[in-house]
Amino acid sequence: MIIMTYILKAIVIFIVAPLVGGLLSGIDRIISARMQGRVGPPVLQPFYDVLKLFQKESIQVNRMHRFFVYISMFFIIFTTEIILLGGDILLAMFSLTLGSIFFVLGGYAANSSYSFIGSERELLQMMAYEPMVLLVGAGLYYANGSFFIKNIATASVPAIVYLPGIFIGLVFILTFKLRKSPFDLSMSHHGAHQEIVQGITTEYSGKELAVIQITHWFETIFALSLVYVFFITKNPISHVFAITACILIYLFEIIVDNAFARVKWQMALKSSWIVTGVLATVNLVVISFFR
Amino acid sequence: MNFSKKSPWILHYDGTSCNGCDIEVLACLTPLYDVERFGIVNTGNPKHADILLITGSVNEQNIPVIKQLFEQMAEPKVVVAVGICATSGGIFAECYNVCGGVDTVLPVDVYVPGCAARPESIIDGVVKALGILEERQKTARKKK
Secondary structure, eight states: OHHHHHHHHHHHHHHHHHHHHHHHHHHHHHHHHHHTTOOOOOTTHHHHHHHHHHHSOOOOSOHHHHHHHHHHHHHHHHHHHHHHTTOBHHHHHHHHHHHHHHHHHHHHHTOOHHHHHHHHHHHHHHHHHHHHHHHHHHHHHHHHSOSBHHHHTTOSSOHHHHOHHHHHHHHHHHHHHTTOTTSOOSOOSTTOOOTTTTGGGTTOOTHHHHHHHHHHHHHHHHHHHHHHHTTOOSSTTHHHHHHHHHHHHHHHHHHHHHHOOOOOHHHHHHHHHHHIIIIIHHHHHHHHHHO | OOOTTTOOEEEEEEOBOOSHHHHHHHHTTSTTTOGGGGTOEEESOGGGOSEEEEESBEEGGGHHHHHHHHHHSOSSOEEEEESHHHHHOGGGTTSTTEEESGGGTSOOOEEEOOTTOOHHHHHHHHHHHHHHHHHHHHHHHHHO
8 A cells, every 4th residue: 555655656746746847947937038128938838848849850869879868867757756755865866966977978979079068067067066965965864863855854843954054055056956057067958059059968859858858857856855855844834934945946046047157167166165165064063063 | 739839949040141130130039029939949059940040141161061050950940041142142142152042052941031131020931930840740740
């Protein structure tokens, strides 16, 4: 019976998560357009884009090039499922890394100079955000004594009280994960012109590009669920706060996206490591003294 | 359901243009015209694009470039020639290096005349191209 409910939940997440992710991306495009004094596309535009891409021809550069995209999507979906089913946060983070690595390999497999540079930048981005992601896991463990989301969800005090530094660090690196300016080095969304064309996605077309979009929707949900974890307690009202926090953080990321130009990779790496090194480490040191 | 009409992605290529039409093409993206309302995105990548928008006439040097861009685009695809130079060579038609309009190299589907073509007529041309794109999609699916 328990297994059945788990499978049911997993199926619901598999269907609902990309729908919510796509809607968020549509809202993102409208808000960005309004900030620039434009009307913007309809809310469902990301879905139209993906459905159109499914109808288009897929140009095959080579077989591995396409294969890596599907593997990457598999691991990102796995990550999202683990987090939303209340599983082990460490396992989720490792499978997230695996998913990102396969995406990078796909970029390398294309043998195109643009996607090659995109892949290298993606690796640099991973170097920039990975330490912080791991420290989020460590911090949540210090605060609640468990790596399992379902145990963290039964805490009496929300994790944000113990981990304000780590939370700010997480918001900082969310810019990488959501592929927003100033840290959208490896690829840019919505056709913004870039010095490396479309970076890592340059050589993808048709179905594979659609799959990359859907993977990104799952990633968005994963990133926001990490924010969510910081606010939940056993009190049901805390979920309202958590959702509000997610919405506010997403709005903040959109504002940052529109307000900043892309930085060089040196700056991206340095700034995120400084934030990780100072805020997250100090937070961990303090919490290990006082608990 | 056909979705190519709802999210046309455009690749803009500047041939031997005087940049008049290019500025009008970019004007379509500004708040006044805002073509993103219709899901139109200006991609810089032929593999992502549905519509190839060419401004300016064709000369000997950009023939291979235009051909390669067209070949790299995924089916279904359409070509729109924007401005009088792209449709027939315009005032540059007699130049020693100019071959003429885009149709000397590629099968052009929609001609948008004007010097420079106004943003309204460019949007009109793209909308016309969308109808052709939809037809192509249907015939491609029948072939399958």
